[in-house]
Amino acid sequence: MIRSHVLICGGTGCSASGSNGIREAMEKEIEKAGLSSEVKVVQTGCFGLCALGPIMIVYPEGSFYSRVTVDDVPEIVSEHLVKGRIVKRLVYSETVVENSNDVKSLNETNFYKKQKRIALRNCGVIDPENIDEYIARDGYQALGKVLTEMTPDEVIQTILDSGLRGRGGGGFPTGLKWKFASGNRGKVKKYVCCNADEGDPGAFMDRSVLEGDPHAVLEAMAIAGYAIGADEGYIYVRAEYPIAIKRLEIAIGQAHEYGLLGNDIFGTGFNFDIHLRFGAGAFVCGEETALMTSIEGNRGEPRPRPPFPAVKGLFGKPTILNNVETYANICQIILNGPQWFASMGTEKSKGTKVFALGGKINHTGLVEVPMGTTLREVIEEIGGGIPNGKKFKAAQTGGPSGGCIPASLIDTPIDYDNLIAIGSMMGSGGLIVMDEDTCMVDIARFFLDFTVDESCGKCTPCRIGTKRMLEILDKIIAGNGELSDLDELEELGNYIKANSLCGLGQTAPNPVLSTLKRFRDEYVAHVVDKKCPAGVCKALLRYVIDPDKCKGCTLCARKCPVGAISGTVKEPHKIDPTKCIKCGLCMANCKFGAISKQ
Amino acid sequence: MKTLAELSAIRERMKSKVSVREGGNEYLVKVGMATCGIAAGARPVMSALLDEVSAQHLEETVHVSQTGCIGICQYEPVVEVFKGDEKFTYVKMTPEKMKEVVDSHLKDGKPLYQYTIGSM
Numbered sequence: 001m002i003r004s005h006v007l008i009c010g011g012t013g014c015s016a017s018g019s020n021g022i023r024e025a026m027e028k029e030i031e032k033a034g035l036s037s038e039v040k041v042v043q044t045g046c047f048g049l050c051a052l053g054p055i056m057i058v059y060p061e062g063s064f065y066s067r068v069t070v071d072d073v074p075e076i077v078s079e080h081l082v083k084g085r086i087v088k089r090l091v092y093s094e095t096v097v098e099n100s101n102d103v104k105s106l107n108e109t110n111f112y113k114k115q116k117r118i119a120l121r122n123c124g125v126i127d128p129e130n131i132d133e134y135i136a137r138d139g140y141q142a143l144g145k146v147l148t149e150m151t152p153d154e155v156i157q158t159i160l161d162s163g164l165r166g167r168g169g170g171g172f173p174t175g176l177k178w179k180f181a182s183g184n185r186g187k188v189k190k191y192v193c194c195n196a197d198e199g200d201p202g203a204f205m206d207r208s209v210l211e212g213d214p215h216a217v218l219e220a221m222a223i224a225g226y227a228i229g230a231d232e233g234y235i236y237v238r239a240e241y242p243i244a245i246k247r248l249e250i251a252i253g254q255a256h257e258y259g260l261l262g263n264d265i266f267g268t269g270f271n272f273d274i275h276l277r278f279g280a281g282a283f284v285c286g287e288e289t290a291l292m293t294s295i296e297g298n299r300g301e302p303r304p305r306p307p308f309p310a311v312k313g314l315f316g317k318p319t320i321l322n323n324v325e326t327y328a329n330i331c332q333i334i335l336n337g338p339q340w341f342a343s344m345g346t347e348k349s350k351g352t353k354v355f356a357l358g359g360k361i362n363h364t365g366l367v368e369v370p371m372g373t374t375l376r377e378v379i380e381e382i383g384g385g386i387p388n389g390k391k392f393k394a395a396q397t398g399g400p401s402g403g404c405i406p407a408s409l410i411d412t413p414i415d416y417d418n419l420i421a422i423g424s425m426m427g428s429g430g431l432i433v434m435d436e437d438t439c440m441v442d443i444a445r446f447f448l449d450f451t452v453d454e455s456c457g458k459c460t461p462c463r464i465g466t467k468r469m470l471e472i473l474d475k476i477i478a479g480n481g482e483l484s485d486l487d488e489l490e491e492l493g494n495y496i497k498a499n500s501l502c503g504l505g506q507t508a509p510n511p512v513l514s515t516l517k518r519f520r521d522e523y524v525a526h527v528v529d530k531k532c533p534a535g536v537c538k539a540l541l542r543y544v545i546d547p548d549k550c551k552g553c554t555l556c557a558r559k560c561p562v563g564a565i566s567g568t569v570k571e572p573h574k575i576d577p578t579k580c581i582k583c584g585l586c587m588a589n590c591k592f593g594a595i596s597k598q
Numbered sequence: 599m600k601t602l603a604e605l606s607a608i609r610e611r612m613k614s615k616v617s618v619r620e621g622g623n624e625y626l627v628k629v630g631m632a633t634c635g636i637a638a639g640a641r642p643v644m645s646a647l648l649d650e651v652s653a654q655h656l657e658e659t660v661h662v663s664q665t666g667c668i669g670i671c672q673y674e675p676v677v678e679v680f681k682g683d684e685k686f687t688y689v690k691m692t693p694e695k696m697k698e699v700v701d702s703h704l705k706d707g708k709p710l711y712q713y714t715i716g717s718m
């Protein structure tokens with residue numbers, strides 16, 4: 001009997017911090033201790049707490065080891081696996097129980113307590129490269145149920161009743177999308193596509209689902225194929241996701257071997273096959289018409305809609321396109337029923353949403369919460385708050401298409417409609433937290449710079465307009481802004497939104513417009529006072545030496561790489577602002593705290 | 599595979615193999631594996647326990663873990679069996695006694711009181 005399982009995270013985050021080496025060391029060490037027949041090492045997908053990686057969980061005790069190194073492995077084996085003594089110094093602090101060999105369950109920690117895992121239910125639990133483990137967790141039961149017990153229309157009705165809305169950003173009801181594409185079943189060729197392009201900077205929800213539970217997406221696509229009458233599917237995944245691609249390839253191969261993809265599935269006469277297509281990482285290729293154009297082998301550029309993909313999609317045929325996380329909910333809805341799903345969330349947003357927490361937050365990582373959870377719960381409780389005792393200033397949802405939510409709105413329950421009402425949007429799930437040291441003009445510039453780069457150039461408002469907006473922001477950041485620039489940004493932004501062809505241009509001005517609305521005084525400070533209140537914009541900064549505190553030790557003058565500091569020994573020194581490049585070295589080195597940023 | 603029954607067969611076979619990650623099993627068996635336990639012969643007891651649990655197909659209801667020294671070194675090897683709030687402490691275990699405990703207690707639900715600490 002295998003008495004103990006050692007689960008090691010093989011997601012991208014933990015792989016980058018060395019989890020592969022840890023796995024190898026673990027396997028060797030277990031072998032050395034003669035435990036190979038009792039202890040099994042399993043590589044899983046992402047557990048979520050990426051900030052603490054590389055992560056390892058040892059069952060049945062459920063001890064959660066964080067920041068494990070190869071050097072820790074012999075101790076974990078000799079202490080925990082041989083003698084049953086949990087290595088307390090490596091256990092995540094929140095799970096430690098004083099004066100006891102036991103640890104608290106991960107589900108009792110603040111990070112996991114308020115989470116509800118549906119799309120991520122298998123991530124960090126199963127070995128994604130082993131179809132049997134997926135089957136053990138009810139895998140392919142939903143496909144079996146659909147094919148043997150339900151009509152295609154019943155499947156669509158179930159998804160409609162569940163209230164599931166697209167997780168890729170738009171929030172369009174998934175059942176309705178399927179219904180639109182369901183006409184003429186069996187008479188025309190149709191396609192089922194999966195959007196795994198995930199171009200939003202800082203987002204990694206879809207990647208984690210694919211890495212941790214690839215079969216869930218394959219099974220859901222087959223169900224969608226049955227519902228609309230399609231026998232072929234494409235997953236469009238970015239080439240920068242090598243682990244996800246490898247696991248998808250393995251999963252498709254295993255599903256074929258088992259006859260769960262291919263011809264005559266479960267002997268019902270239903271055929272379904274899935275192909276992979278790799279994207280080169282252009283943000284615009286996440287847009288549905290550009291994505292399909294790219295799968296067809298052409299340059300990924302959007303085209304006007306209508307015709308919508310449900311009518312004329314991939315290769316001119318009726319097509320549905322859904323996001324990875326949308327698919328990851330489907331099998332659970334089929335197995336547990338639409339009422340179960342609809343019982344979670346708010347009136348118009350059902351179920352859960354996965355967020356990738358990033359920026360100035362203690363627990364960067366992946367969380368899945370019921371719709372309607374407040375931003376405060378996500379940031380302060382699950383996310384563990386802001387590091388270094390700083391104050392929360394704003395959060396950005398929806399990435400470069402979204403807007404910022406100021407601290408005053410932190411108690412807003414998160415759902416599609418509430419976020420739009422406060423001038424942001426759900427987006428695909430990137431959630432970037434900003435503290436008091438973040439300059440909102442600089443953040444707006446960061447996102448706009450991204451969209452300028454990513455605009456495909458097909459239409460003028462987006463191609464030229466966003467560039468002009470960026471130039472104005474650069475002017476403001478350089479200290480040359482005028483008040484009229486703010487009005488011009490607003491006018492230009494609204495024009496671009498109204499006149500661009502695709503969602504990229506239609507949303508590109510949002511980060512600028514929303515920061516202008518919520519943090520206008522910060523823009524004014526840049527323009528009128530020529531000051532950056534957060535102390536970020538270099539051109540507006542000045543390093544000054546307080547003559548009363550300066551002891552004339554000459555250290556700063558020696559450290560300054562451009563010789564901007566002058567003075568004689570034991571006399572107060574001075575910084576020449578025309579030479580200073582604002583690198584901050586002097587301030588970092590001063591032993592008397594005499595240098596400050598203004 | 600061509601039928602749902604085949605799928606269910608794989609699921610049943612695999613369930614016991616991943617259930618250790620889900621908790622909530624009926625029995626948790628802890629073998630004392632501190633230095634005192636190992637010196638007194640806890641290793642063969644552990645092996646006998648694991649072998650017998652799989653021989654009797656009890657993987658889904660029984661989890662096996664270890665514990666450190668619980669302070670009764672003279673009674674090692676010690677094996678604790680937890681079920682809900684109940685706890686049975688088997689002492690001075692041998693591989694043979696261990697097999698009996700699996701068959702009687704873990705399989706049929708009849709604790710072997712003669713091997714527990716109370717009867718020493």
Ligand SMILES: Cc1cc2nc3c(=O)[nH]c(=O)nc-3n(C[C@H](O)[C@H](O)[C@H](O)COP(=O)(O)O)c2cc1C
Pocket residue numbers: 165166167168169170171172174195196197198199200283284285286287288289321322323324326428502503504
């Ligand atoms: C510029 C742009 C980028 C997009 N990127 C993505 C993406 O990376 N992933 C995604 O699922 N949807 C993305 N979308 C939304 C898709 O066009 C589409 O609405 C979505 O994939 C539909 O699936 P859903 O209904 O399941 O959300 C993007 C849209 C635009 C305009």
Ligand code: SF4
Pocket residue numbers: 284302454455456457458459460462463500501502503504505506
């Ligand atoms: S809005 Fe921008 S990205 Fe979209 S088609 Fe026009 S130029 Fe291309």
